[in-house]
Amino acid sequence: MHASGPVDPSQSKLFAPLVLGNLSLSHRIVLAPLTRNRASSSEAHKNTWVPNELNTLYYYQRATPGGLLISEATPISRRASGSLGVPGIYTLEQCQGWASITKAVHDKQGFIFCQLWHQGRAAHSRLTGLEPWSSSAVPIQTLHRAKGYDPAPFDTPHSMTYDEIQEVHQEYITAARNAIASGFDGVEVHACNGYLPDQFHHSNINVRMDEYSGSPEARCRFTIELAQKLCDAIGSDKVGVRLAPFGLYNETRGDDRRHQWTYLCSALSKLEVAYVHLIEPRFDEWRSEGEKLELLHRSDTKEEVSLRPYREAIRSxxxxxxxxxxxxxxxxxGVEKGEHDAVAFGRWFVSNPDLVERLRTGKPLYRYDRSLFYGPFDNNEIGYTVHLSREFADETDIGRAQMV
Ligand SMILES: Cc1cc2nc3c(=O)[nH]c(=O)nc-3n(C[C@H](O)[C@H](O)[C@H](O)COP(=O)(O)O)c2cc1C
Known part of the structure; x- marks a missing residue:
């Protein structure tokens, strides 16, 4: 697949500098957060994974001078974590592992944010040893799947009390402080894809009877209070938030979408967080772009299927x-027209560690192999830092779902 953009891509605004929080980026191509399940199992802490040298090489390969990387989703506690091989940021050895990664990225004059992850009801006691917590005691209906385990029903989560919500917020703050101490340039709250903050956003999951539910504004309260506390703890210029107004993953539904997510974008913007990271409506984990867009256009709400209202709620x-x-x-x-400030790439960055240079020079991109996205594997290098099959991508690679 060849770049069919501007005649000289290097003159595009995608390669113009951008001030983001306290960082001066030299281009606007961002590594999207990508879970790759290739960290090492901790010997000291059960059900806990630690960043290793291979992970360091992976991020180093993708770092560029003045470019922003966002880390894979990084659990803030053992209860928050429900996936094999995913490195957290709540033990000393994890922080030491991340410190090697942030150093490697900074050695290349790059920048890196840590995506803070709490899976809530999507975590599973058979992997954490702990009961999952969520906004309400509403389980995911499909089966939990993990390598080496038979599919099993999800646990019915514990509905967090007011005090437990404050406790989890505190865990995020500790994780954010750990991230800054480990050399990260900031943190991104993973507030989409049906994980804990998103379990407050959606009324089919959040059926609480308190101030965290009952209206679009109340369903945003968990995320806004969290963002406020993180801004107070580490500085608003070091906080980003990721949202998916059109997300359906993990059985999210998105009613009152326009009202709720414009309110959320506007509230986050009033806190002057460094950025809001929005996922396009066309993207879906299981459906192709065509299927997802058709589904959204067919829905009863007749809402505009576009990020426009959400983008417009985000102010300088x-x-x-x-x-x-x-x-x-x-x-x-979109960047050229000033609709958004930067573009994050996920799958193309998997198979093209030098994606920034390929876009700058119009070189073709290598095809990715989705069977190698999620480890752990006997050989974790393949499809991660080493790419064996080197076919160029073509138009048929565009628009597919992530998981199939
Ligand atoms: C292998 C893989 C892992 C992902 N892991 C995460 C993650 O940890 N956190 C997150 O917010 N999104 C995650 N995503 C979603 C991506 O960040 C991105 O939004 C999605 O792939 C769409 O972008 P793309 O079309 O450029 O791939 C993942 C996607 C893939 C393919």
């Missing part, structure tokens, strides 16, 4: 990063 100095289905044929225009 907060920047807007977009992600989901961007490729060399469609990544130039």
């Amino acid at each position: 100095p907060t920047k807007c990063i977009v992600a989901g289905g961007y490729h060399p044929g469609n990544c130039w225009e």
Whole structure:
């Protein structure tokens, strides 16, 4: 697949500098957060994974001078974590592992934010040894799947009390402080894809009877209070938040979408967080772009299927990063028109560690192999830091779902 963008891509605004929080980026191509399940199992702490040298090489390969990387989703506690091989940021050895990664990225004059992750009801006691917590005692209906385990029903989560909500907020703050102490340039709250903050956003999951539920504004309260506390703890210029107004993953539904997510974007922007990171409506984990868009257009709400209202709710100095289905044929225009400030790439960055240079020079992209996205594998290098099959991608690679 060849870049079909501007005649000289290097002159595009995608390669113009951008001030984001306290960082001066030299271009606007961002590594999207990507769970790759290739960290090492801790010998000291059960059900806990630690960043290793291979992970350091992976991030080093993708770092560029003045470029922003967002880390894979990083659990803030053992209860928050429900996936094999995913490195957290709540033990000393994890922080030491991350410190090697942030140093490697900084050695290349790059920047890196840590995506803070709490899986809530999507975690499973058979992997954490702990009961999952969520906004309400509403379980995921499909089966939990993990390598080496038979599919099993999800646990019915414990509905967090007011005090437990404050406790979890405190865990986020500790994790954010750990991230800054480990050399990260900031943190991104993973507030989409049906994980804990998103379990407050959606009324089919959040059926609480208190101030964290009952209206679109109340369902945003968990995320806004969390963002406020993180801004107070580490500085608003070091806080980003990722949202998916059109997300359906992990059985989220998105009613009152426009009202709720414009309110949320506007509230986060008033806190002057460094950025809000929005996922495009076309992107879906299981459906192709065509299927997802058709589903959204068919829905009863007749809402505009576009990020426009959400982007417009984000005001300076907060920047807007977009992600989901961007490729060399469609990544130039939105930044050029000032619709958003930066573009994050996920899958193309997996198979093209030098993606920034390929986009700058119009070189073709290598195809990715989705069977190698999620480890752990006997050989964790393949499809991660080493790419064996080197076919160029073509138009048929565009628009597919992430998981199939
Ligand atoms: C292998 C893989 C792992 C992912 N892990 C995460 C994650 O940890 N956190 C997150 O917010 N999104 C995650 N995503 C979603 C991506 O960040 C991104 O939004 C999605 O892939 C769409 O962008 P793309 O079309 O450029 O791939 C993941 C996607 C893939 C393919």
